[in-house]
Amino acid sequence: EPEVTQTPSHQVTQMGQEVILRCVPISNHLYFYWYRQILGQKVEFLVSFYNNEISEKSEIFDDQFSVERPDGSNFTLKIRSTKLEDSAMYFCASTEDRAGEAFFGQGTRLTVV
Amino acid sequence: GENVEQHPSTLSVQEGDSAVIKCTYSDSASNYFPWYKQELGKRPQLIIDIRSNVGEKKDQRIAVTLNKTAKHFSLHITETQPEDSAVYFCAATGGNQFYFGTGTSLTVIP
Numbered sequence: 001e002p003e004v005t006q007t008p009s010h011q012v013t014q015m016g017q018e019v020i021l022r023c024v025p026i027s028n029h030l031y032f033y034w035y036r037q038i039l040g041q042k043v044e045f046l047v048s049f050y051n052n053e054i055s056e057k058s059e060i061f062d063d064q065f066s067v068e069r070p071d072g073s074n075f076t077l078k079i080r081s082t083k084l085e086d087s088a089m090y091f092c093a094s095t096e097d098r099a100g101e102a103f104f105g106q107g108t109r110l111t112v113v
Numbered sequence: 114g115e116n117v118e119q120h121p122s123t124l125s126v127q128e129g130d131s132a133v134i135k136c137t138y139s140d141s142a143s144n145y146f147p148w149y150k151q152e153l154g155k156r157p158q159l160i161i162d163i164r165s166n167v168g169e170k171k172d173q174r175i176a177v178t179l180n181k182t183a184k185h186f187s188l189h190i191t192e193t194q195p196e197d198s199a200v201y202f203c204a205a206t207g208g209n210q211f212y213f214g215t216g217t218s219l220t221v222i223p
Binding site for chain 1: 144145147149155156157158159162202206207208209210211212213214215216
């Protein structure tokens with residue numbers, strides 16, 4: 001079964017440093033998402049991406065965040081200057097249709113120290 | 114935007130009993146309602162979904178009902194087993210993003 005894959009599985013970074021989280025969505029999917037989940041809390045939407053541009057973004061997705069699809073397979077989330085409160089599990093997801101089944105990656109646990 | 118509320122936050126049932134988790138949503142434009150199961154430290158996995166043109170859907174021990182008028186949908190798990198223990202999230206979407214409920218931690222007691 002096709003899967004969304006994310007790397008790294010765990011990233012520890014110092015406050016103020018830049019991090020890039022990487023995702024490879026399912027190959028025939030057209031819609032891509034980033035979500036985050038702070039430990040013990042619900043999954044929160046960050047951003048959606050379609051046709052090489054951001055479709056929608058949440059209040060969390062401020063100027064410190066950016067997304068990119070640098071080639072035909074990768075979808076990246078960059079946090080420019082990390083803060084302690086950015087510590088969370090970050091999930092990438094993709095869907096084939098606009099409101100279709102979302103497949104989630106296994107997540108990247110980001111720890112900012 | 115959409116607001117999804119989910120109840121209860123925790124639920125304990127005896128093995129073999131049924132479990133029901135309820136969600137409400139606010140945006141009448143939402144038309145797709147998936148349910149995800151998340152085991153500890155793992156990714157959310159879709160277990161069942163329903164679209165707005167359907168009132169009920171069943172897959173073995175799992176069923177979902179949707180009441181569009183009242184804007185609520187429910188997950189029903191019958192004959193619960195210990196491996197059903199996990200956090201369950203409902204979600205709603207009308208297009209660009211999925212709005213998730215706050216999750217229900219289900220414990221099935223053997």
